[in-house]
Amino acid sequence: MSQLPRRRFIQRSILLLGSASTTACTSTQNPDDSVVPRKPNAGSSPSPSPPEGSPPKQAPPLAEPPGVLVGNLEQLAPGSARVASYKGLPLIVINDGGQLRAVSGICTHENCEVEWRAELGIIQCPCHDGRFDTRGKVLSGPPPAPLLQFGVVVEGEQVYIVNS
Numbered sequence: 001m002s003q004l005p006r007r008r009f010i011q012r013s014i015l016l017l018g019s020a021s022t023t024a025c026t027s028t029q030n031p032d033d034s035v036v037p038r039k040p041n042a043g044s045s046p047s048p049s050p051p052e053g054s055p056p057k058q059a060p061p062l063a064e065p066p067g068v069l070v071g072n073l074e075q076l077a078p079g080s081a082r083v084a085s086y087k088g089l090p091l092i093v094i095n096d097g098g099q100l101r102a103v104s105g106i107c108t109h110e111n112c113e114v115e116w117r118a119e120l121g122i123i124q125c126p127c128h129d130g131r132f133d134t135r136g137k138v139l140s141g142p143p144p145a146p147l148l149q150f151g152v153v154v155e156g157e158q159v160y161i162v163n164s
């Protein structure tokens with residue numbers, strides 16, 4: 001073997017080895033390895049209890065109430081009503097045959113406070129005898145517009161008023 005071919009053989013071998021090692025290094029890397037999130041505590045034992053003397057864990061905050069609490073369902077038997085306040089406005093919450101309704105407690109005529117008349121099943125204004133049904137619709141008298149309606153939400157046994 002002459003000197004020149006042997007030198008070329010060695011140069012080619014070095015080039016091939018260098019290329020092979022670069023390929024081997026890059027082929028063992030998984031590009032997805034760097035973006036796979038690790039699950040917290042995956043495969044590990046449960047977290048240890050807090051050290052002695054540390055304050056107890058606090059309960060998570062309670063869920064936000066859906067609206068302004070009016071009372072319990074048992075306080076609103078069918079045919080009865082409760083006066084409530086919603087953002088400073090008096091409201092009347094009525095159990096109309098099992099359907100809960102809430103209307104403004106302020107008459108649309110001259111702003112007198114209206115009243116629930118259970119014996120008549122209507123809302124009546126004492127000032128000029130304006131009368132409204134349980135949905136606030138004017139039945140008779142001078143009121144020019146119905147009473148404002150509000151939404152009612154029942155959660156468990158609790159009754160809330162929500163803006164409609």
Ligand code: FES
Binds near residue numbers: 108111125141142
């Ligand atoms: S203020 Fe209610 S009817 Fe006049």
